[in-house]
Amino acid sequence: MATFSSEGTPISEYGEFGLIRHLTGAFPLHQKGSVLGVGDDAAVIRPQQEQIVITSDLLLEGVHFNLMYVPLKHLGYKAVVVNLSDVYAMMARPTQIIVSIGVSNKFRVEHLESLYEGIALACRHYGVDMVGGDTSSSMTGLTISITAIGEVGKYPVLRKGAGEHDILCVTGDLGAAYTGLQVLKRENKLFQDDPSLKPELDKYRYVVERQLKPEARKDLAPLLENYNIRPTAMIDISDGLSSEALHICEQSDTGCRIYQDKIPIDRETESTAKEFGLEPLIAALNGGEDYELLFTLRPADYEKVMQEQGIFPVGHITSKEQGTKLVSSSGSEIELQAQGWDALK
């Protein structure tokens, strides 16, 4: 807790261009397609495939993260990961990112160094190049905008394309990131009330790590390609299983059944959620930020990979008329609900 300290070197000591150089100078270019990186009006890329994907995310302090319990290095790592997750969700391979930040005068050079350390770590782990960016002042807080570019092998996998009888699968357990957030919020509150308290995070290690340092599923595409399987539809799980399943169904013009008992939930997620008076199922359906992939396979393709660890069938696609339902343990059907965008309400 209290990871944010106000000590350190004022940003003004560097000036805009000096700061950009200081923060981005250590980023090497590894991708064959990265022709020109940081330092000109634009980056230059020579795509190695016919088609590329491009996606952008905006992370705002106070909305998407709270620096009282999110260390800046983790934040930098996560900011990259959430973008790469969108690239993987197209069955593409991320190659470059561009990072723009806006910082208010509460930030010190050391803060930004930590942020960029996390960004650099993610770049190394996922093999992407940072090729551009922008640094600006802001009136309040930290703004991070990342754009990720990726290359598509043959063709991208879209949200539309799922067909009746396809198997709905996820790549890993759900609900942990949201549960981890509850732990961090509670420990932060305790710390605010009594700063001498040490946070107790050890027994929540898995869920807290899923919140603070999520990973994008770069392993799914090679696995499926190994079997020569192409999913019929895919999306990443940033807003919770419900919301993403509804996106696939809406864009594919289908319905679906998701079986409560099939949703993978880690034991630590389960016990922690209960400790917080939360239903683990709700954390999985509506919690979000798990960054697993949700995808649909034709039944014959599913059979080929059903022995693989890390592919969990959670339901199947139906005709549109059958609606989008969760089937509970007792067999009753409940309408799937998208997590609302209630931050503005």
Place this chain on the structure above:
Amino acid sequence: MATFSSEGTPISEYGEFGLIRHLTGAFPLHQKGSVLGVGDDAAVIRPQQEQIVITSDLLLEGVHFNLMYVPLKHLGYKAVVVNLSDVYAMMARPTQIIVSIGVSNKFRVEHLESLYEGIALACRHYGVDMVGGDTSSSMTGLTISITAIGEVGKYPVLRKGAGEHDILCVTGDLGAAYTGLQVLKRENKLFQDDPSLKPELDKYRYVVERQLKPEARKDLAPLLENYNIRPTAMIDISDGLSSEALHICEQSDTGCRIYQDKIPIDRETESTAKEFGLEPLIAALNGGEDYELLFTLRPADYEKVMQEQGIFPVGHITSKEQGTKLVSSSGSEIELQAQGWDALK
């Protein structure tokens, strides 16, 4: 003045996905390379050239714009233009943009409609497709992040590449946008003091338009290509002539001479600046936001286009040892100074 009103439809009535659809539904795709637009995890592009450029800009309320005197439609237009300007500065042709916004609860649906109207207008005028984006809530104010993609014909023109004796040229007059900003600030202040006052903008039409609705120089590349000329270096003028000339010299490892008497300054800029007690030369050198292009031509190439309107020679490149200087009307030499990044000081 007082262009920002709090009446209208709350954003919460639409929800996140409804809002994105409402705002972006009317954007058609025209570019051959735009395979998939808004609505999936990422956009899909099939570049029509071997190399592409990509650039991103972050615009933050209170730092880059003030909604008390910047109408949202103009802001949307300008937000696109400043990005396209970076693409043109690589001698590339913009093809697609991605727009992410963060909005606080002071915004109404009608505000965002105006913003996207301006974005759509710029897309039409410059022939680019909006292929993706993100809408998020923010704690304070409006955040706009735009990424622009462009295609490079043979090879991009970089900041480095200028050589001794090359002619430094600009595409148009400078200092107007900064001068227009002073007019808007004054009228806004008068309006705040007495809301019954009508702003007097008619006699400042040109400078105010240069501030509120700048255009990117899409005309330079076709003109030069017509003569089969390739600039040796290029940059767009967003921070003022001084700062950009210093970038070219630093990256090209050269010096330069810029002649005060050669810097194109519009008569309205001149008279308005003087009315505000500003030196027009300083507005041109350090004002910024003109979005003209600064580029260098080999002397023989310059001779081919010296009769062309819209190419203004302002100086020449020297050896590094000769330094980077402004030559005043009287012939004395003054060190060129970059406009500092003092917003954080």
